[in-house]
Amino acid sequence: MRFLLSTIGSRGEVQPVVALAMQLKEMGQDAVVCAPPDFHDWAESLGVAYVSVGPDVRGTAKQSAGTIPTPEQRRQMIEGTVTAQFEAVHAAAEGCDVIVGGGALAIAAHSVAEQRGIGYVYAAFAPITLPSAHHAPPVFRMLGQKPADGAVGNRTLWAEDAERWNALWGAPLNAQRVAFGLPPVEDVRGHIFTGTPWLAADPTLAPWPQPSDQAVIQTGAWVLPDSRPLSPRLEAFLDAGEPPVYCGFGSVRAPEGAAKTMIDTARALGRRVILSSGWADLTLVDDEPDCLSIGEVNQQALFQRVAAVVHHGGAGTTTAAAASGAPQVIVPQMFDQFYFARRVDQLGIGSAHPSSEPTADSLFAALSHALNPEVAERARTVAGDVRTDGAWTAARRLIEMQ
The missing domain is CATH 3.40.50.2000 (Glycogen Phosphorylase B;)
Incomplete structure (x- = not known):
């Protein structure tokens, strides 16, 4: 089997999917990672096939450090990453049987899997990022969000979070889906996360809260073994x-x-x-x-x-x-x-x-x-x-x- 592991983010998102790719290879499977260009050389030095997508994350982070983008800048960023992901992920998925979307910003992964008629899994790296009555959604300070004042219930906050996903990502995502011959989606977050997300986090350090009204599969953290000596x-x-x-x-x-x-x-x-x-x-x-x-x-x-x-x-x-x-x-x-x-x-x-x-x-x-x-x-x-x-x-x- 051949697997495509798609993610957008820094080392915290890329290293787990590289760890999974290496484990799949050890089990005799083919795996390719589609992620930002910052980690291309490092991943290939480990023997992992790697396709770059989007701009250099470190450079972008430095340029925007400490600033909140304007609505227009935010729109351009979102449209740019969605377009870049659809192009790169679709090309990288050639010959694959399953696509794994690692982290919430892997916007194109599910749509590409749907268009190609192959399997799809969404994986989160922390329980707090998945909807639950036991906790509030995480706050995106770079989008100008502020923590709730405590007077609003978690279910209401997650409903507001779903509306925010639709407002920010709905139009660019659906524009690409239509271009790929797919129908638009009404619930962007639900489309990306699916009804049975995986949780790649340690059950002792970061357990999925119980009782739960959502079927979450907790695999444990995807840890990359490191045998390098210290200098x-x-x-x-x-x-x-x-x-x-x-x-x-x-x-x-x-x-x-x-x-x-x-x-x-x-x-x-x-x-x-x-x-x-x-x-x-x-x-x-x-x-x-x-x-x-x-x-x-x-x-x-x-x-x-x-x-x-x-x-x-x-x-x-x-x-x-x-x-x-x-x-x-x-x-x-x-x-x-x-x-x-x-x-x-x-x-x-x-x-x-x-x-x-x-x-x-x-x-x-x-x-x-x-x-x-x-x-x-x-x-x-x-x-x-x-x-x-x-x-x-x-x-x-x-x-x-x-």
């Missing part, structure tokens, strides 16, 4: 003293002054720091030997050797830290990051920093809590419950579809 420079730093604190914000912007606040706070607690530059291009504040700046790294190996992980709360980083047994401090900024911050707090494996930008006092309180021996012990205990077979489970289900 000699990083190994030397780790060996030179007590376990340091890791700080990184992955593929999102970092709060203003985050590097200095983090380093000052860690020093006040007697800790060294490993600072990940990430897409925010974080840099050290001085040349003191108690801090080290790094680029892309094997998190699975590194997180087992740090005292705590301070990060943005993306699904991938949160899962990697939880699986390694490292206490966490999550400084959420957008979308599902607030959910993962709450889960880390609820599980007792770290701290959910307030949604405001960190100050010396707020970060000191959050990191002090995470470094508590009881929290560290709890993090190690929970790590034993985090599954690593999610991609295998998903691949097996996909193969059994035919």
